[in-house]
Amino acid sequence: MTMKIAVAGGTGTVGRKVVAAVESAGHEAVVLSPSRGVDLVTGEGLDAALAGCAGVIDVANTAVWDRESAERFFGTVATNLVEGCARHGVGHLVVLGIVGTDEVDLGYYYGKRLQERIVSEGRVPWTILRATQFFEFAEQNTARAEGDVVELMPMLSQPVATEDVAERLVELVTGEPQGRARPLAGQEKLTLAEMARLLFERTGDRREIRVRELGEVGAQLASGALTPSGEHDRGKRTFADYLAALEV
Ligand SMILES: NC(=O)c1ccc[n+]([C@@H]2O[C@H](COP(=O)([O-])OP(=O)(O)OC[C@H]3O[C@@H](n4cnc5c(N)ncnc54)[C@H](OP(=O)(O)O)[C@@H]3O)[C@@H](O)[C@H]2O)c1
Incomplete structure (x- = not known):
């Protein structure tokens, strides 16, 4: 049966892949x-868009890094989505979170924690x-830098393909609400600096990569807290597959 699925942030990095996965699932x-x-954030256009939707996948995002702005954005978006879904009888709200956000005190992660809390305490069935x-995280973090030196967070990750994330989100939204689903990671652990080095080799970017000193938060980012420690699923695609497919 064909379902109407709303994709919050459907023009973004993972959002575009989610829209493609929704459509290729029919x-x-x-x-x-x-x-x-x-x-x-303002709620403009939301009611008209949600009418007739069976589910929502939330992959909206904003480039803010301080705690107050991140909590304002993710808190407002989550509240508006929960209320909008409840008003329109949308039966399933699926939200994309980040592994390890409660163990790393980056300002942005406070917004992600609040988003999860609002959705999990809300009255709409959720996953x-x-x-x-x-994989695009290296590009997202190096594109903004100006000059010949790129400074990156001291982060250890286990990056994953947005296609793998998108496919999983669509499987989830078309199934029963699960609460917390098994986390999804890629196949290998890489630091953000290693990802950027491999990306620069592939694209011919000659900028120097340095790792920033970030004190206590830096230690948390580097500790492996952002990689899954318990049961989790692994994506099919590798970082090498991603690099090979890049158009340079
Ligand atoms: N990046 C990562 O490595 C990563 C890893 C795990 C999870 N996540 C999570 O995945 C989600 C998506 O991240 P991303 O990197 O794909 O995001 P992104 O590329 O920055 O895309 C942001 C999307 O959000 C939309 N948006 C911005 N402000 C909005 C608003 N006020 N109302 C509705 N939509 C709004 C944008 O729409 P316009 O195009 O119209 O501006 C765009 O579609 C986030 O929740 C993020 O925390 C990211």
Whole structure:
């Protein structure tokens, strides 16, 4: 049976892949994002977009790093989505979280913790999938840097393909609400600096990579807390597959 699935952040890095996965599973995707006329912070356009949807996948994001801004964004978006789903009888809200966010005190992660709390205490049946950093994370973190030196967080990850995340989110939204789903990670552990070095080798980027000193938070980021410690699923694709497919 064809379902109408709303994808919050459906124009983003993983969101585009989610929309493709929804459609290739034979369902209809409705994109909730400001560039498509739906703002999940103000609520503009949300009611019209949610009408008739069976499920929502939330992969909306914003580039804020301090705790206050991250809590404001993720808290408001989660509240608006829970209330919107409840108003329209949407039966399943699936949210993408990040492995290890309660063990690492990065400002952004406080927003992710609040998002999970609002959804898990809300009145709409829910599933939270925690995933590790995307293969695109190296590109996301190096694209912003200006000058010849790129400074990166001292982060240990087990990065995963956005296609693998997208496929899993679609399996989840079309199934029964699970609460906390088994986390999803990639196949190998890599530091963010290693990912960036491999990316730069592939793209011919000659900028120097340095690892930033980040004190206590840096130690938490490097500790392996962002890699899954218990039972988890592994994506099919490798970082080498991702690099090989890049158009340079
Ligand atoms: N990046 C990672 O490595 C990683 C790893 C694990 C989990 N996650 C989680 O995955 C999610 C998506 O991350 P991403 O890197 O794919 O994001 P992204 O590329 O930054 O995309 C952000 C998306 O959110 C939309 N958006 C921004 N403000 C909005 C608003 N007010 N209302 C509705 N939509 C809004 C954007 O829409 P427009 O295009 O219209 O601006 C865009 O579609 C986040 O929850 C993030 O925490 C990320």
